[in-house]
Amino acid sequence: MLAVRGLEVRYHAAVAVDGIDLHVEEGEVVALIGPNGAGKTSTLLALLGLVTCRGEVRYRGEVLAGLEPEERVARGLVLVHERRHLFGSMTVEENLLLGAFARYKRGERGIWGELERVYARFPRLAERRHQLAATMSGGEQQMLAIGRALMARPRLLLLDEPSLGLAPLIVQEIFGILAGLKAEGTTILLVEQNARAALELADRGYVLEAGRIVLEGPAAALRDDPRVVEHYLGIPGEESR
C-alpha cells in the first residue's frame, strides 16, 4: 500500500529524517517509535506533503511527489496530526462534516451515514455535537481529530501521537478505538511515544533514532528486543543495571 525509499527531510541545515525506507501493507498496523526529535512526526508530515522532502513515496502504486496534501487526502491518505489542528471556533459536527470535504466535492453520497457511524463509534462526540471544538477536553479533542479523519474514509490512516498529553484512562479508551479500527481492517501507520501500547497494537514496528531507522521487525520481536526494552518500554537504567 505504502512504500517509502530514501526519505529525507531537512529544516534549513538540520536533518530531521536521514534517508529512511519503510513500507506498509494493506490491512496492517505499523508502529513507528523512537525518542522525541527522532524524526517520526517529520516522516508523517512528509508523507502527507506538508513538508518538502527528498526520496520516493509510493502510495497504492502512485508516486506522490507533486501532489498537494489535500489531493493526497482525497486519495484516502489521511493524517491525524499531533497537534490535532481542529477548527476550534466551529462545532463538533462541523468539524466532522469538514473531514468529508474531499468526498463532498467529488459528489459522493453517504456522508451523513458516515457521520452516524462516527457518532456510534464515539458516543461522546454525538452528545456534544453542537459544542465548539475548542471547549472540549484533550481526550475529546483527540477523539474528534480521529473522527474527522475517519469521515474521509481513509485507506491508510496516519496517526501521530494519539496518546499525547492524555490521562491513562483516556489513552486506554483511544487505544481501544484503534484496536476496533484494526479489527475492521483499517490500515494504520502509528507514531507513538507510548511504545508499549503501540507495540501491543501493531503488527510490525520501526524504531527511529536521530532520523534513521535503527531497528525494525514484527511488533512481538521488538517488544522483546533488549534495546527497545531498555530505551522505550521501561524506566531506563533500571533493567540495565
Next chain:
Amino acid sequence: MTAVLLLLLLVLPWIVPPFYQTLFVFYAIATLVVLGLHLLTGLAGLTSFGQAAFMGVAGYTSALLALRLGVSPWLGLLAGLLATLVFALVLGLLTVRLKGHYLPLATIAWQVALYIVMGSWVALTGGRTGLSDLPPVAVFGFELRDPRAYHYLAWGLLLLYALGLYRLIHSRHGRMIRALKGDAVAAASFGARPPSLRLWTFVLAALGAGLAGWLYAHFVRFVNPSPFSLEASIFYLIMAVVGGVGSFAGAFLGAGLLTGLEQWLKDLVPLVLGKSGNYEVIAYGLILVAILHLAPRGLWPWIEARLPRRVPDPPEGEGLPARAEPVEEEILLEVEGICKSFGGLLAVNRLSFSVRRGEILGLIGPNGAGKSTTFHLIAGVLRPDRGRVRFRGQEITGRFPFETVRMGLVRTFQHPHLFPEMTVLENAMLGTYPRTRAPMLASMLGLDRTEERRAAVEAFRALERVGLAEKAFLKAGALSLGEQRKLEVARALAADPVLLLLDEPAAGLRAGEKRALAALIRRLRDEGITVLLVDHDMELVMRLVDRVVVMHYGEKIAEGPPEAVQRDPAVREAYLGGVT
C-alpha cells in the same frame, strides 16, 4: 575602496553636467529615506507607507517658519525634525504593541490624511499650488543655490546619518532589532523590550525622512503636496525592496537605480507606448511584483553572495564585569501553587516546588504532562491563572522575561530560537544585551566601542566554554541541531546566569551529543550555575540531576533524589502508560 568612492563623490559635481548634479542631490535625498526603511522594514520587520508624509512635515515646517517668520533654514531643520519626532512618537506609540500589519495600515491612513491637509489647508500651506521662494540654506554666509554646492550639503548629511545608522545596526541595539523581527519572545528573553525598541526604530526612520524632506524643500526651494504623497512613500519602499531591504548597501543601490530609472521611464515609456499617461506607474507596479517573485530579498544580497567574504579575527582582551552582588539566597526559585488552563484544559494544576542554589533540578514527566507550560510560566512567556513564582526572594509572577533576565534568570529554547542570518558570535552576543548599557545615541556616535569589544570577548568565551569557538563567524543557519543547542547554551551563558533554565536541551540529539551535553551541564554546575532542566529523556535526567520533580497530567506526582523517584510506583505507572 571606501576612500575611492568618497573621492569620487567629492569630485563628481565638477565632472558631470548640471542635470546629473541635480539627479545626484535627489539620489542623496532618496537614500536618506530608504536607509530609514532599511532599518525599519529590513531589520525590524515593520513597514511604513508614510515616510513621504514625514518628509512633508519637516519640509513644510521649515518652509513655513522661513516664509512667515523669517527663521533661518537651520533652525527650520531643528523645528522640522522636532515636529517629525512628535508625529512619529504618537503614531508609533499607537501601533508598536500591535501585530505587524497595523503599523503599515496606520501609516497609510496617516499619510493620506496628512496629504489631504497639505492640499486643503490653503491658508497655511497654499494648497496644491504650495509655497514658493523658500530661502536657500546658507553656510557661513555662503548661500547654497546651485546643485554643485548643494551636493556637498546633501551628501554630507546623508553620510552622517548613514554612519550613525551603520554603527547602531552593528551595536547591541542593532542585533536586538534584528532579533526582534525573527522572534520577539527570544529577543525579550535576552532583555529587549519589544515595544520600545520598535518605537525608537520607527522614530529613527522617520527622522531620516524628515531630514530628506528638509533637504528637498530647500533644494527646489518650493513645497507642494505632491512629493509627499502616498505614491511617493510607496516609491521609496520600492527602492528599498529593489536594492534589498535587508542590506545596508542595498539602500544606496536601490535608491540610485530607481532615481535613475524614474527619469528613464518618464522619457522612455511615452516613447514606447506613443502617448503620455500613468504608464510608468504600471511599470513600477510590475517591477515591484516581479522583484518580489524573482528575488524576494532584493538585488544587493544577490551581488553580495558573489563577493568574497573576509573572516575577522577572534576578539581578544577583557570581558564584561561579572555580576557585582554575590548570590546568597539558599532557595533561588520558588514556585507556589501555580495553575494554568487553556480553553478549559488544565495544563498545570497547583504545582509547587523550589530550586536550591548550586543544584541541578530536573523537571520531568511524560509528553504533555505540563512541563513546557510550567517552563513558560517561570520564564514569563505565560502568566499563571493562580499561584506565585519567586526568584531570589522577589516575586516575578507574570513579569516579562526582559525584566527577569537582568536578575539572572536565563533560559534556552526547546526548538532553538537562533537567528540564522546572524553569525554564531552575533547570536551569542545577544546574550550580553542585559549586561551592557550603551544607549542608542551613544551607539550611533560610536561611544560604545569598549563595551562592544568586551561584549564580543565575553560572547566568544561563552562559545569557547561550549566548544563552538571555531565556528564563531559562520552564519548560525549553517549549524547542526547539536551545535545549535550548544549555541543556545552559549548565548545563555553570555548573559551571566544565576539560574539557567534549560528547555528539553537533549531533544533530537544523538547519543554522543547527549553525553557531551550532560558533561557540559555538570561542568556549569561546578562553576556555580544553578540549573533547572526540563526534559522527558529519563536516561539523561536521571544520570545528571541532583533532584527531580516528576509531573504528570499537570500535577506533581513525586519529588526527590533520582534513585528514590525511580522506585516510586506512581512514577512508574505514569511512564509506562495506562495500557498494559
Next chain:
Amino acid sequence: MDPLIFGFLLSDGLINGALYALVALALVLVFAVTRAILIPLGEWVLFAPLTQAMLLEGKLPGTVWLSAGLLLIWAGLDRRRGRTPLWLFLAALGVVGVGFLGRSVPALAFLAALLVVLPIGPASFRIFFEPLPGASVLVYLILAVGLHFVFQGLGLAFFGPEQFRLPALWPGEAALAGLPVPRQGILLILAAAVLMVLLYLFFRRSLYGKALRAAAVNRIGARLAGISVREAGRVAFLLATGIGALAGLLVAPLSNASYEMGFLLGLKGFVAAIVAGLVSYPLAVAGGVLVGVLESFSSFFASAYKEAIVFALLLPVLAWRSVSSRVLEEEE
C-alpha cells in the same frame, strides 16, 4: 442643525456606509482566508461601473481584454492540471463574448460588466499570490500595493481620466419621513442587506462555506481535512471581487465614477475593516456604516477634510487595540 439637514446627512451617510460595509466585508473575507490585505479591491470596485459605462457608449472596454488575458495566463500556469486550462480558456472566450454582447444590448450592460470584472480577482490571486505561499503579511501587503499601482494605471489607460455618470437601475426619489431619498440608494442598502444574509447563509449552512471558514480558522487543519487552501483563496478573491463589483455598479449612479476613486474607496473600506480588527464580519459592517456616517457629517462641517477625519478615526481604534493587547505573543 435643522432636522431636515440631519436626516439628509444621515441618509447620505447610510448609503455610503452600505458601500463601505460591503468593501470592508470583502476585505475581511480575503484577509481571513489568505492573510492578504487586498488594496487593489478599490480599483476592481470601480472597474465594474466604468466597464458598464463604456459598454453603454458602445465601446469595448480594456477590462474585457484584461480579464480574458489574466484567465489565459492562469490557464498557462495550470497547463498540467487536467482539464482546468481548457475551462479557463473557455472562460476567457466567454468573457470576450459577454463583452461584445453587453456592448450591443444595453439592457445587459450591467450584468456583462459584473461578469467581465469577476475573473480579475481570482486570476490575480492565482498569478500573483499563489506562487508565494506562506509569505508574511508584509510581503503580501507590498505585493498588493504593487498590484494597486498596476490596476490603477490600467484604469487610466482603459477609461481615461473622465468621470462617468451611469443611469440608475431604480430612478427617482422616494420620500421617507418627509425626506427625499434616491431610490438607487435604497436599492444599494437593500442589496447590501441581502448580500450579508446570503453570505451568512453561505458560511453557516453550506459545507463549502464552512470549508472556507475552516481554511481561515486553521490552515493546516483545513489541509488535513482535504480542503485546498489555494482554492479557498481563489474563492475568497472571487467573492470579494463579486461583492465589490456589485457594490460599485450600484453606487455609481449616485455619484460619478472615475478610475482614481477606487483607491480612496478601498482605503475607507479598510478603515472599516480595521475597526473590525480584520476578523469580525458584523463589526466590519458596523465599521462601514460608521465611516459612511462620519464622512457624511464631516463633509457638512469641514468638507475639505472629510477624508482626513475618516482616517483620523483609526487613531482611537488603534489606541484601544493597543491598550488591550499583550506585549509578548508567541507567533506561530
